[in-house]
Amino acid sequence: MYDYFKKTALDEAYYQERIKGRLPAEIVDAHAHFNLPEHIKNITAEEVAQDWALESGMLMPYEDAQAYVSALLPDTAVKFICLPWPLRNADTAGNNQYIDSIVTTHGERGLFTNRPEYSVEYIEQAFQTGHFSGFKPYPYMASSVKGADVSIFDFMPREQFALADRLNTAVLMHLPRAGRLPAEGNIREIREIINNYPNVRLVIAHFGRCFCHEFFEEALDLLGDDIHRVYFDTAAVINPKVYRLTLDHLDYKRILFGTDMPIMLWHGRREWINRSYVNLCREEFSWNRHQYPAEEEGYTFIIYEQLNSLLGALDGDKTMAQAIFHDNALEVYRAK
Numbered sequence: 001m002y003d004y005f006k007k008t009a010l011d012e013a014y015y016q017e018r019i020k021g022r023l024p025a026e027i028v029d030a031h032a033h034f035n036l037p038e039h040i041k042n043i044t045a046e047e048v049a050q051d052w053a054l055e056s057g058m059l060m061p062y063e064d065a066q067a068y069v070s071a072l073l074p075d076t077a078v079k080f081i082c083l084p085w086p087l088r089n090a091d092t093a094g095n096n097q098y099i100d101s102i103v104t105t106h107g108e109r110g111l112f113t114n115r116p117e118y119s120v121e122y123i124e125q126a127f128q129t130g131h132f133s134g135f136k137p138y139p140y141m142a143s144s145v146k147g148a149d150v151s152i153f154d155f156m157p158r159e160q161f162a163l164a165d166r167l168n169t170a171v172l173m174h175l176p177r178a179g180r181l182p183a184e185g186n187i188r189e190i191r192e193i194i195n196n197y198p199n200v201r202l203v204i205a206h207f208g209r210c211f212c213h214e215f216f217e218e219a220l221d222l223l224g225d226d227i228h229r230v231y232f233d234t235a236a237v238i239n240p241k242v243y244r245l246t247l248d249h250l251d252y253k254r255i256l257f258g259t260d261m262p263i264m265l266w267h268g269r270r271e272w273i274n275r276s277y278v279n280l281c282r283e284e285f286s287w288n289r290h291q292y293p294a295e296e297e298g299y300t301f302i303i304y305e306q307l308n309s310l311l312g313a314l315d316g317d318k319t320m321a322q323a324i325f326h327d328n329a330l331e332v333y334r335a336k
């Protein structure tokens with residue numbers, strides 16, 4: 001476990017006041033990354049230094065995840081959709097195998113990371129002999145720059161989409177490009193995927209990296225009715241405006257709750273200014289600018305802030321909560 005992860009009396013008070021009793025008894029975290037130390041031993045310090053998310057957390061054995069959720073949500077049974085670490089220098093084959101072992105040992109569901117250089121034959125064989133519920137490609141496989149201007153098909157070639165279509169499975173897609181979901185190339189390629197590979201259940205991670213509501217507003221215009229042909233997960237989205245907007249415009253059956261653990265285990269808040277966001281954080285990370293040092297003692301877990309934003313937008317609607325926190329993930333990521 002990360003030793004920076006500590007639950008304080010303030011966290012407990014926040015939990016009692018704003019979270020407890022508002023979640024379904026059983027939930028699914030549809031976006032959490034699992035691995036063992038040996039799967040990331042070739043990740044360089046430079047790679048980690050390039051990305052605040054990696055510095056916050058890039059190791060999560062299954063037992064650690066259990067410890068995190070029993071501290072965070074002691075009254076809720078949490079199941080997972082388990083993702084590998086889709087990094088270029090990670091041991092992808094070993095990490096995929098580890099995900100498969102979590103599925104068979106602990107009854108979770110998991111995704112298979114496909115690399116662009118993998119042959120369709122290799123992927124199909126590994127996918128079919130394992131117990132996976134979908135694919136987890138990642139832009140890092142095409143470029144180590146976050147939000148790089150690459151095509152989706154650079155890191156998941158069309159023949160791999162054709163395989164996913166034939167397997168009638170899910171693809172959890174982290175979008176590339178600085179323009180996020182409304183980027184012209186992303187809109188065009190999302191349409192190509194849903195039109196050409198209709199059996200793929202396409203899940204777009206982090207609401208298409210729309211951590212600020214302006215991007216999602218633009219995407220609503222650009223995608224029109226096609227926005228109802230994809231799914232979205234909520235991983236690492238904290239912004240109450242994004243939750244309000246998405247719940248107002250999307251079918252709630254298309255939204256899957258996810259945390260992005262172990263990245264989001266720190267205490268803090270987010271600020272959204274001019275289409276960008278700042279992580280405000282108590283723990284010592286190299287990216288922490290400590291803008292408001294006097295306020296840091298008052299920060300709670302950023303995952304609690306996320307839950308509070310989503311629960312606030314749901315406004316006590318139990319049907320929607322049951323779907324978003326539980327049922328939708330099991331419908332999209334089907335057990336084999």
Ligand SMILES: [Zn+2]
Pocket residue numbers: 031033235260
């Ligand atoms: Zn993630």
